[in-house]
Amino acid sequence: MTTDTLATARLLAAKIRRDVLSMLLDEGQGHLGGSLSIADLMGVLYGKELRYDAKNPHWEDRDRVVLSKGHAGPAWYAALAESGFFDRDVLYTLNDGGTMLPSHPDRLKVPGVDMTTGSLGQGTSTAAGMAYALRLKGSSSYVHLIVGDGELNEGQCWEAFQFIAHNRLNNCIVYIDDNKKQLDGYTKDVMNPFDLVEKMRAFGFHAVRVNGQDAAALDAAIQEAKAVQDSAVAIVLDTVKGAGVPFFEQMMGNHSVKFNTPEVIDEAKRAIAALDAVIEGSEA
Amino acid sequence: MFTMASDRSQMGRELRSVVVETLQDLMKTNDRVVALEADLGGASGMTKIAATNPDRFVQCGIAEADMMGIAAGMSAEGFVPFTHTFAPFATRRAFDQVYLSGAYAGNTINIYGSDPGFCVGTNGGTHTSWEDVALMRTIPGAVVCDPADDVQTEWVVRAFAEMGQGIHYFRANRKAVRNVYAPGSTFEMGKGNVVREGDDALVITAGQLLSDALDAAEALEAEGIGCEVVDMFCIKPLDEDLILSAVAGKRCVVTFENHGVIGGLGSAVAEVLAEHGISVPFRRHGVVERFGQVGSPHFLQKEYGLTAEAVCATVRGLLG
Numbered sequence: 001m002t003t004d005t006l007a008t009a010r011l012l013a014a015k016i017r018r019d020v021l022s023m024l025l026d027e028g029q030g031h032l033g034g035s036l037s038i039a040d041l042m043g044v045l046y047g048k049e050l051r052y053d054a055k056n057p058h059w060e061d062r063d064r065v066v067l068s069k070g071h072a073g074p075a076w077y078a079a080l081a082e083s084g085f086f087d088r089d090v091l092y093t094l095n096d097g098g099t100m101l102p103s104h105p106d107r108l109k110v111p112g113v114d115m116t117t118g119s120l121g122q123g124t125s126t127a128a129g130m131a132y133a134l135r136l137k138g139s140s141s142y143v144h145l146i147v148g149d150g151e152l153n154e155g156q157c158w159e160a161f162q163f164i165a166h167n168r169l170n171n172c173i174v175y176i177d178d179n180k181k182q183l184d185g186y187t188k189d190v191m192n193p194f195d196l197v198e199k200m201r202a203f204g205f206h207a208v209r210v211n212g213q214d215a216a217a218l219d220a221a222i223q224e225a226k227a228v229q230d231s232a233v234a235i236v237l238d239t240v241k242g243a244g245v246p247f248f249e250q251m252m253g254n255h256s257v258k259f260n261t262p263e264v265i266d267e268a269k270r271a272i273a274a275l276d277a278v279i280e281g282s283e284a
Numbered sequence: 285m286f287t288m289a290s291d292r293s294q295m296g297r298e299l300r301s302v303v304v305e306t307l308q309d310l311m312k313t314n315d316r317v318v319a320l321e322a323d324l325g326g327a328s329g330m331t332k333i334a335a336t337n338p339d340r341f342v343q344c345g346i347a348e349a350d351m352m353g354i355a356a357g358m359s360a361e362g363f364v365p366f367t368h369t370f371a372p373f374a375t376r377r378a379f380d381q382v383y384l385s386g387a388y389a390g391n392t393i394n395i396y397g398s399d400p401g402f403c404v405g406t407n408g409g410t411h412t413s414w415e416d417v418a419l420m421r422t423i424p425g426a427v428v429c430d431p432a433d434d435v436q437t438e439w440v441v442r443a444f445a446e447m448g449q450g451i452h453y454f455r456a457n458r459k460a461v462r463n464v465y466a467p468g469s470t471f472e473m474g475k476g477n478v479v480r481e482g483d484d485a486l487v488i489t490a491g492q493l494l495s496d497a498l499d500a501a502e503a504l505e506a507e508g509i510g511c512e513v514v515d516m517f518c519i520k521p522l523d524e525d526l527i528l529s530a531v532a533g534k535r536c537v538v539t540f541e542n543h544g545v546i547g548g549l550g551s552a553v554a555e556v557l558a559e560h561g562i563s564v565p566f567r568r569h570g571v572v573e574r575f576g577q578v579g580s581p582h583f584l585q586k587e588y589g590l591t592a593e594a595v596c597a598t599v600r601g602l603l604g
């Protein structure tokens with residue numbers, strides 16, 4: 001990746017953060033923390049990494065994305081809108097009755113969404129099936145599977161990882177968003193994940209840990225994963241729930257945020273203004 | 285004995301708080317009651333039990349099937365487990381564990397499936413259950429309840445704690461719903477309640493739709509249609525005797541449920557009517573061949589035709 005494309009990825013991440021905050025503020029509530037923690041990954045994927053055609057979302061040769069932690073849908077929708085899959089205005093219909101943008105991604109409703117998710121754990125198996133099918137078809141497309149660290153509590157994830165590793169599906173890159181929190185608190189208090197890199201290695205993966213908030217590090221890890229020949233690959237993202245907005249990073253209950261006090265609304269508006277300034281600065 | 289609330293327009297306590305506070309109260313006198321959560325303690329308020337009764341709260345993480353198995357194991361060792369997660373995850377997702385480790389193995393699992401049907405709101409289609417009652421009804425010996433308000437929810441939780449072996453499932457909103465019953469009302473498991481009498485139509489319902497059914501009955505009466513309303517909060521075991529006595533002389537029967545028409549209250553009532561050879565104009569008013577979607581609960585209730593107006597139209601249609 002050249003400096004230019006890294007800059008594109010970073011700019012896209014800023015736009016995703018701005019859009020997520022704007023959508024959820026407009027909606028009055030939503031899954032903010034886990035959407036912000038994957039903004040940089042989405043920035044790198046849609047800013048450079050992915051093969052896609054926004055005007056032809058079902059293009060056979062596209063790379064697939066499965067957001068198994070489906071509650072972070074707003075971050076994906078922002079990435080898709082900013083990449084031209086649909087109009088940005090549509091973002092503000094999130095969760096409205098009759099919308100094409102439900103809280104959790106729906107492959108029958110949202111252009112660019114390759115798999116329906118929201119019941120945690122299930123995206124992992126469907127991604128495994130897609131990767132297996134792509135290999136059968138002789139396709140060179142990748143499946144990018146994004147999983148939550150809390151989501152890993154679901155046994156189904158480990159069943160899918162078994163299948164991916166056993167079949168050496170290195171066309172399925174598994175990203176674990178290790179933002180250290182789930183709904184009821186820190187993962188180590190709810191259900192200790194222990195060492196995720198060691199766990200993935202024990203399952204037969206080539207696994208690395210990278211700073212998931214750093215576009216350059218993410219890009220390097222993806223290139224490394226793509227160079228792995230004969231085993232499944234996993235990238236554990238060291239991230240912060242609420243990343244990019246200090247106020248929301250520090251908020252303890254930042255899983256689903258309600259924008260219902262002047263303080264929270266103000267902080268969201270200030271963050272949006274700051275991001276707008278960054279975006280205008282880099283586009284100028 | 286039950287009495288009706290003095291003002292049906294008032295909202296009661298949040299149902300999740302009712303569940304949590306009732307469990308906390310039960311824990312004072314019953315050292316076998318334990319509460320199990322699947323990382324929704326913040327959403328259900330169950331984490332409050334972790335604060336008051338840390339040794340009775342079991343955090344299972346986002347692993348619903350595992351939670352049901354853990355509950356079954358604790359039951360085998362003499363505990364009385366109460367589990368919570370959203371209704372579809374408590375039923376669809378963990379069904380085999382509830383069925384085998386729970387029911388078949390002779391263990392006890394009390395289950396609170398929250399935000400059933402249109403209560404799901406913006407969590408949307410993946411979190412919607414139009415089939416939880418249908419699934420749970422198929423389990424031999426299971427008890428399945430859909431309480432109408434806070435008073436009845438508290439009664440159900442207390443009754444479950446005393447019931448002994450088996451699968452005991454109740455579904456309820458997490459939020460507050462309108463009052464139906466006066467505080468202190470008591471009920472009987474397996475017995476429905478005639479909450480309003482009427483001569484022409486019979487509406488059998490359950491859960492928070494009882495309030496809407498009563499609204500519908502008032503509207504119909506204003507048109508000169510007498511509408512009897514039965515609260516069948518205990519869908520299994522079903523009060524067959526009440527169905528048979530209430531249907532006598534009625535010109536139509538409508539079941540009204542926040543659920544799909546296959547396998548739920550409507551099916552249960554249809555089975556009784558058919559097996560007793562009762563021929564009466566009949567409709568199962570519920571969700572037909574559809575999945576869930578996002579929207580406010582209010583939007584969804586309308587979208588799926590589960591309003592008082594819609595059930596009035598069904599009754600009028602049957603009376604012709």
Ligand SMILES: Cc1ncc(C[n+]2csc(CCOP(=O)(O)OP(=O)(O)O)c2C)c(N)n1
Binds near residue numbers: 035182183255
């Ligand atoms: C099967 C299932 N159980 C429960 C939930 C409710 N739920 C939504 S998000 C969440 C916590 C997810 O934690 P994590 O995977 O760490 O996501 P992140 O912190 O990245 O937002 C829970 C319990 C769900 N969506 N699906």
